[in-house]
Amino acid sequence: MDQRTELSEFLRSRRARLRPEDVGLPHTTTRRRVPGLRREELAQLAGVSTAYYTRLEQGHGENVSVAVLDAIARVLRLSPAERDHLGRLTKPARRRSGRAAARVQRVRPALQQLLDAMEGVPAYVLGRRLDVIAWNRLGSALLGDFAVLPPEQRNMAWQVFLDPDARRLYVDWEGKASDIVGMLRLDAGRDPDDPHLASLIGELSVKSEDFRRLWATYDIRDKGHGTKRLHHAVVGALSLQYETLRPTGDADQVLVAYHAEPGSASAESLRLLASWAATEFQAGTASDAADSATEASR
Structure with a gap:
């Protein structure tokens, strides 16, 4: 850029x-x-x-x-x-070189362990250009199954603008989209020579009229804290607080965690979602084990 x-x-x-x-x-x-x-x-x-x-x-x-x-x-x-x-x-x-900006992003093993230990808290880690580089089971259940997506689609901007499910998930989709564009603008200022960022912005500009409209506002935003209203396909309406934490060791990474007000309907819905996610995980594990046994017997 x-x-x-x-x-x-x-x-x-x-x-x-x-x-x-x-x-x-x-x-x-x-x-x-x-x-x-x-x-x-x-x-x-x-x-x-x-x-x-x-x-x-x-x-x-x-x-x-x-x-x-x-x-x-x-x-x-x-x-x-x-x-x-x-x-x-x-x-x-x-500014950093394009080679440095394009390096593979990883979280420390201890940070992934922390995410996995947050069983009742949906959480994920964002890296450069809003790539989702780590998540826990409840975070995936709340926002989408990142594990099944190809790496180039494991990105919050791609999800918000090019995944139709996002428009149904975020009640205030316009507000979410504006925040995402503002954060992507911030990343563009940090890493103007990042080829992956340029490719992402190009794809979004070609495929999304909404992205082109919001990108032209030149708004700049950083990830912070606040409230998100969601409509989840499994548990329905949710009103969740979110906090952004910056782990030490990599200035490009932020951990985002959601939580509900204790005793609220959203807290109960989040608990039900966690139970559903655990059941789905167990079913998937059993299916994988059965597939492995079948392959071994051939």
Whole structure:
């Protein structure tokens, strides 16, 4: 991905979402040719020349200082995730090589053991470009059987935009899709030379009109915490809290865990889902054993 183009489009999109009155400028009835703040208005508020800001918005961010970035971020009201993204776009020398970005992702054995021990908690680990690189049995039962998917489809963005089941699973699909695109934009700023990321974005752009629409907003989001409302095919409606934890040892990985309020209907539904998942697992294990015995007898 071209860093200059990304920087230019990102700054334009953030400037376009602000009105003059949002930043303390007087409201005028004069019609503007483009939405949002004018370049000269933003430059004045940030304490830089219009020519300097114009050059930055044209993608020339190689020598911009931290102080200037902070001033621009303040005027544009950037979130912490957006501020970090702006910093990466203006410091291309700090990005990792395409070979490093494309290396195989794995979780530590101890982390997988932790996931497996969380029997009543759906959980999974996301790696670069939102690849699902580890999960536990209840996480798979809640969100989909990752084990049966080919590696290129074992990805949250692919699942949300290209798996029809996702639209039925997430009650607020639009909100989920917006979050996913914002996180993918964040990854694109971290790893602009990742060939797998470029391939994923290309596939989603070709196959999903919704992805193209949301990608064009240039929103930046990081994985955090909150509530997700789901409609599961087996247990029905669920309202679950989710938390994001960052394991030590690999800055690219995050562990996402869901839980229900104790004593709630969702907690009971989650318990029923865990029981169903255990039954399905046992049935699958028995079937595999029978198949193995049949093959051995031949």
